[in-house]
Amino acid sequence: MNWNKKSVLLTGAGGFIGSHLTESLLGLGADLKTLVRYNSRNDWGSLELLSKEKLKQIEVIFGDLKDPDALRDISKDVDIIFHLGALIAIPYSYIRPREIIENNVLGTFNVLVAARENNVEKIIHTSTSEVYGTAQYVPVDEKHPLQGQSPYSASKIGADKIAESFFLSYNLPVATIRPFNTYGPRQSARAIVPTIITQALTGKMVSLGSLYPRRDLTYVSDTVNAFIKIAESPKSLGQVINIGSNFDISIGELAKKIVDIIDPNIEILSDKKRERRKGSEVECLRADNAKAQKLLGWKPKVSIDEGLKSTIDWFSDHIELYKSDMYVI
DSSP states (O other): OOOOOOEEEEEETTHHHHHHHHHHHHHEEEEEEEEEOOOOTTTOOOGGGGGHHHHHHHHEEETTTHHHHHHHHHHOOSSSEEEEOOOOOHHHHHHHHHHHOOOOOHHHHHHHHHHTTTTTTEEEEEEOGGGGSSOOOSSSOOOOOOOOHHHHHHHHHHHHHHHHHHHHHOOOOOOEEEEEOOOOOOOOTTTTTHHHHHHHHHSSSESSSOOEEOEEEEHHHHHHHHHHHHHHHHGTTTTTEEEESSOEEEEEHHHHHHHHHOOOOOOEOOOOOGGOTTTTTTOOOEEEEEEEHHOOOOOOOSSHHHHHHHHHHHHHHHHGGSSSOOOOO
């Protein structure tokens, strides 16, 4: 694919993965529009951390996924849409389930309708491994049952199925990427890796929820590379593709790895207030990435030790951006 000739719209560009994907698309030469949720501070989220030179190459558009007119307007003359925009915090979804569902389900519907009306060449819809719930078997392949163990995961199941229906009903050229836990520079403190790192860099204790759940972690550059490969591959149309390492680690083991790099004397504690609600905790996730390897030729390149070291280095240089003394939901 010649990205120099492609007009691209990226929703959720102000987020963690979105900002990294923005950088990669700029490097490929894409003509890039980015959708950022409106706020009166003119705050572009994680895009603010890109260089001024890179930001000058991006058209930043304020809007809301729940506004179909806005999406119809900004997706005109667009070749490819990367749809990452979503409210993703699981604890917040317990408190505001309606907001999560309206944003993630209705927002995705609006993106798909706009893409269909404007004859967009390809849409890459972003799912999440949370749709699987606690693994019934590992590694988890794309045929694993879906379980809505939180309002957030239920909203993403709904969004995924709407994307599937638009492919099957209208032949809309959509592919669904299903990343497992991604980590790296710029991630918000609501995620587990930044939660551990920010506490370890600023104190002598790391307070977490349950330490036994196991997660499959992928460094952000590998996840971004998968987005690009899915966009480029004609084989991805109509497919759901897991993106993960096929390696899992417990939260406790992960915390130990991180504090051993920062300060082995740091204490790791489990705090009941930080635990997910009973029945909602996803106990184990480990990706079967065979489909991604077969269809895309994709597999992760960055080891967890290398990725954690790079992430800690970035957070050390940007710790002032984080409220390490607060539990962020």
